[in-house]
Amino acid sequence: NGRSYSFAKKCVASQEQIFEKIDAIAANIAIDYAGKATAENPLILICVLKGAYLFTADLARALADKGVPNVVEFMCVSSYGKYTVSSGEVRMLLDLRNSISKRHCLIVEDILDSARTLDFLYKVFMTRGPASLRTCVLLDKPEGRKLPFVAHYRCFEIANEFVVGYGLDYAEMYRDLRDIVVLKPEVYSPKTASEMHKVPDSKL
Ligand SMILES: O=P(O)(O)OC[C@H]1O[C@H](OP(=O)(O)OP(=O)(O)O)[C@H](O)[C@@H]1O
Ligand SMILES: Oc1ncnc2cn[nH]c12
Numbered sequence: 001n002g003r004s005y006s007f008a009k010k011c012v013a014s015q016e017q018i019f020e021k022i023d024a025i026a027a028n029i030a031i032d033y034a035g036k037a038t039a040e041n042p043l044i045l046i047c048v049l050k051g052a053y054l055f056t057a058d059l060a061r062a063l064a065d066k067g068v069p070n071v072v073e074f075m076c077v078s079s080y081g082k083y084t085v086s087s088g089e090v091r092m093l094l095d096l097r098n099s100i101s102k103r104h105c106l107i108v109e110d111i112l113d114s115a116r117t118l119d120f121l122y123k124v125f126m127t128r129g130p131a132s133l134r135t136c137v138l139l140d141k142p143e144g145r146k147l148p149f150v151a152h153y154r155c156f157e158i159a160n161e162f163v164v165g166y167g168l169d170y171a172e173m174y175r176d177l178r179d180i181v182v183l184k185p186e187v188y189s190p191k192t193a194s195e196m197h198k199v200p201d202s203k204l
């Protein structure tokens with residue numbers, strides 16, 4: 001695809017691979033929600049900001065192409081702060097605008113790593129009485145789990161290395177990359193690099 005980045009060690013998923021996978025996942029979802037997602041009762045895509053904004057935008061259109069009416073809700077939590085190690089607690093920064101009671105809902109996430117975020121969100125949204133609640137993640141990092149969690153739909157399973165691009169950030173940077181890449185270690189300032197595996201954000 002001709003795109004290469006001086007700051008990236010390798011490409012984990014190109015834009016082209018991402019779009020292929022999203023099309024395939026949308027086809028699976030269309031089968032599972034046939035008769036459930038209708039124009040009168042569209043599937044609610046719950047976009048977990050910030051990281052899932054690009055994935056949600058593309059998934060919504062792929063689902064529409066496949067005849068799955070859908071609407072979008074946004075919410076924001078943040079547990080990673082500006083470094084790369086999960087700080088342990090998940091904070092709700094922005095909640096949904098409308099009720100999800102008796103609605104079919106799909107939480108759309110960019111990455112499932114420790115599972116602290118999805119574990120927290122799944123429990124919170126289940127208390128609101130949805131007709132059904134599933135999760136759809138672009139990237140799954142099974143080795144990162146701090147809690148057991150299995151996503152219903154996954155586009156890619158990746159190794160336990162920090163990736164950026166297509167919505168995923170490092171200190172708010174690199175979300176605008178078309179491809180998902182692993183950053184070269186020298187990109188991390190010496191301080192952050194040492195912090196990556198030792199001190200949780202909340203202790204910095
Ligand atoms: O499975 P977990 O270990 O919880 O990690 C996954 C979460 O961490 C990242 O969000 P972050 O907190 O960085 O906020 P952001 O989406 O705004 O970057 C990512 O977007 C997921 O939401
Ligand atoms: O690999 C990763 N890249 C960006 N953000 C996160 C959060 N968890 N894992 C990540």
Ligand SMILES: [Mg+2]
Nearest residue numbers: 051080168169
């Ligand atoms: Mg992030």
